[in-house]
Amino acid sequence: MATTTTTVPSAGPVAGSRSFLSRLRQGDEIAHIITFLFAVSVVLVTLLLVFDLWQGSALPRHKFGFNFFRTSVWDPIFDHFGALPFIYGTLVTAAVSLVIAVPLGIGAAIFLAELAPARVSDTLEFFIDLLAAVPSVIYGLLGVFIVVPLMRQYIQPALKHSLGFLPLFQGPAYGVGFLTAGIVLAIMVIPYIISVSREVLLSVPRDQREAALSLGATRWESTWKVVVPFARGGILGSIFLALARALGETMAVTMVIGNTPAISASLFSSGYSIAAVIANELTEATSNLHYQSLIELGLVLFLLTFVLNGLARLLIVATSQRGAGMGNA
Amino acid sequence: MNARLRWRKFVSGFMLAMTGVCALVSVSVLFLILGYLVFHGGTSISWNFFTKLPAPVGETGGGMANAIVGSGKLLLIATLIGVPIGFFGAIYLAEFSGSTTAFIVRYAADLLNGVPSIVIGIFAYSLVVLPFKQFSTLSGGFALGLMMIPITLRSTEEFLRAVPNALREAAMALGASKSKTIATVIVPAAYRGILTAILLAFARVAGETAPLLFTAFGNRFWSQGWTQPTAALPEMIYRYAISPYDDWHRQAWAAGLVLLGLILVINIVARAILSRGIAVPRT
Numbered sequence: 001m002a003t004t005t006t007t008v009p010s011a012g013p014v015a016g017s018r019s020f021l022s023r024l025r026q027g028d029e030i031a032h033i034i035t036f037l038f039a040v041s042v043v044l045v046t047l048l049l050v051f052d053l054w055q056g057s058a059l060p061r062h063k064f065g066f067n068f069f070r071t072s073v074w075d076p077i078f079d080h081f082g083a084l085p086f087i088y089g090t091l092v093t094a095a096v097s098l099v100i101a102v103p104l105g106i107g108a109a110i111f112l113a114e115l116a117p118a119r120v121s122d123t124l125e126f127f128i129d130l131l132a133a134v135p136s137v138i139y140g141l142l143g144v145f146i147v148v149p150l151m152r153q154y155i156q157p158a159l160k161h162s163l164g165f166l167p168l169f170q171g172p173a174y175g176v177g178f179l180t181a182g183i184v185l186a187i188m189v190i191p192y193i194i195s196v197s198r199e200v201l202l203s204v205p206r207d208q209r210e211a212a213l214s215l216g217a218t219r220w221e222s223t224w225k226v227v228v229p230f231a232r233g234g235i236l237g238s239i240f241l242a243l244a245r246a247l248g249e250t251m252a253v254t255m256v257i258g259n260t261p262a263i264s265a266s267l268f269s270s271g272y273s274i275a276a277v278i279a280n281e282l283t284e285a286t287s288n289l290h291y292q293s294l295i296e297l298g299l300v301l302f303l304l305t306f307v308l309n310g311l312a313r314l315l316i317v318a319t320s321q322r323g324a325g326m327g328n329a
Numbered sequence: 330m331n332a333r334l335r336w337r338k339f340v341s342g343f344m345l346a347m348t349g350v351c352a353l354v355s356v357s358v359l360f361l362i363l364g365y366l367v368f369h370g371g372t373s374i375s376w377n378f379f380t381k382l383p384a385p386v387g388e389t390g391g392g393m394a395n396a397i398v399g400s401g402k403l404l405l406i407a408t409l410i411g412v413p414i415g416f417f418g419a420i421y422l423a424e425f426s427g428s429t430t431a432f433i434v435r436y437a438a439d440l441l442n443g444v445p446s447i448v449i450g451i452f453a454y455s456l457v458v459l460p461f462k463q464f465s466t467l468s469g470g471f472a473l474g475l476m477m478i479p480i481t482l483r484s485t486e487e488f489l490r491a492v493p494n495a496l497r498e499a500a501m502a503l504g505a506s507k508s509k510t511i512a513t514v515i516v517p518a519a520y521r522g523i524l525t526a527i528l529l530a531f532a533r534v535a536g537e538t539a540p541l542l543f544t545a546f547g548n549r550f551w552s553q554g555w556t557q558p559t560a561a562l563p564e565m566i567y568r569y570a571i572s573p574y575d576d577w578h579r580q581a582w583a584a585g586l587v588l589l590g591l592i593l594v595i596n597i598v599a600r601a602i603l604s605r606g607i608a609v610p611r612t
Binding site: 027028030031032034035036038039040041042043045046047048049052053056103104105106107108110111112114115116124126127128129130131133134135136137138139140141142144145146187190191194218219220221223224244247248249250251255275278279282283294295298301302305306309313 | 337338340341342344345347348349350351352354355356358359362365366369413414416417418420421422424425426430433434437438439440441443444445446447448449450451452454455456475478479482506507508509511529532533535536537538539542543546563566567570571578581582585588589592593596597600
């Protein structure tokens with residue numbers, strides 16, 4: 001019934017003879033141009049942002065080159081900047097957060113997509129969406145006053161007692177540090193994993209489940225061996241999204257990581273992250289080199305999240321389309 | 330055989346129960362957050378909190394009136410930047426553009442959406458703060474506005490696309506020009522969705538802190554104008570939470586409660602608007 005054409009219906013000799021001015025008077029061309037300018041400004045701003053980061057970090061890129069990422073001395077007084085501790089802190093906290101968030105998030109997504117009745121699932125998803133809207137500074141606030149004391153008094157001593165033979169869980173329990181930051185990050189990214197994974201799982205065609213069940217699989221076997229593998233790409237995409245978010249997160253991490261540029265095998269020790277050092281030092285940068293080194297860190301962060309977000313989008317779209325394609329067959 | 334079947338059924342039941350536990354744990358975090366904020370913040374909220382300036386260091390009492398007004402001003406500028414660009418850009422994408430331009434614009438918007446907020450802060454700092462050598466309300470609003478653009482743009486576009494083509498064709502068949510069709514038929518048909526998109530974008534930037542550290546910067550007094558630094562609620566929460574004073578901690582909780590309450594209410598309202606349905610004509 002509905003045709004796909006959206007062209008102006010009065011196409012033909014009449015349309016061709018209309019002058020540009022008369023079309024302008026009708027407002028179509030004006031609307032076209034104005035909205036075009038707004039749309040293009042988005043592209044320009046984005047290009048300007050990339051250009052600004054690249055241009056703004058020229059000094060340290062030329063002076064330190066690749067050593068910027070390999071050395072760990074961050075010394076504004078002697079103007080020497082190596083970013084290794086920050087990169088280490090960012091990666092470690094993100095890794096800790098994924099270790100916690102991925103099983104929890106995927107488990108919850110499976111429950112929402114496969115098990116819960118539609119009404120329960122939608123209600124829970126509503127709460128998950130609200131959770132995703134909680135600003136990071138609130139997570140930081142709870143991190144400082146709730147999670148840090150909890151870690152110091154109960155969790156870290158308990159971990160030390162039970163798993164203290166591992167280098168990961170040694171050293172004094174200050175409360176702040178990689179582990180705490182990782183846990184707070186995990187809480188922050190779980191909603192992202194749940195929302196996206198749920199969508200992807202819901203896009204898996206019914207036939208897949210029914211086929212597995214009819215072959216005698218239990219409910220869990222059909223879920224874990226058929227549905228989840230089918231949605232694998234999209235779930236991986238949701239994890240990439242969460243990772244990108246965790247890497248770029250600033251406030252919550254700044255508040256609980258301890259802000260000490262140190263590399264330590266222990267998750268209990270305090271560290272620093274890329275976003276946190278930018279937040280703390282950008283406005284107080286003493287020299288141009290210091291300022292530009294911070295911008296280079298921003299550039300690194302930008303590139304990391306750029307790549308991860310791109311991969312995530314590809315995976316999620318590919319998986320959803322696969323589901324839709326098979327559903328129609 | 331029977332034992333094996335029993336084992337498989339046990340595994341199935343156990344694992345499915347575990348997924349339920351995962352969901353319960355994840356959702357309960359929201360209520361834990363709310364509970365803690367109400368418990369700690371509820372007792373600290375008073376009339377003074379909304380009407381007084383921050384007390385001098387060392388004195389107890391005072392409020393965050395300047396931060397509340399500051400947040401309002403920042404969000405006003407952000408909305409003035411983010412909503413027009415997002416809205417008109419989305420109209421271009423949904424109604425005018427060819428596929429190549431649309432792809433480029435969408436790609437840029439998605440890219441901008443993924444940029445960590447701290448990097449947006451750097452950008453606003455080097456673009457607006459450094460040239461004027463002045464932290465300002467304007468620069469903070471600019472940073473937040475940038476973050477509003479992609480959210481508004483992408484969701485508005487989706488809601489515009491959801492308007493059935495039959496509506497466009499009907500309007501044009503009646504002789505309306507394209508711009509007239511958009512203004513009087515398509516946008517009104519999608520207005521619930523667009524309103525939701527704008528509200529969600531607003532709620533998202535209302536809690537942003539990181540870009541404000543380099544732009545609005547913070548201020549313990551009333552801001553002297555649009556080109557002067559200003560306090561903002563999320564930024565005050567951060568500074569008060571990491572401070573060593575108990576009274577400031579109490580106020581940080583109160584501010585957290587106010588901020589989160591505001592954001593959750595906007596979110597719920599936005600979703601309520603949407604769930605009442607986009608006007609889709611029956612065939």
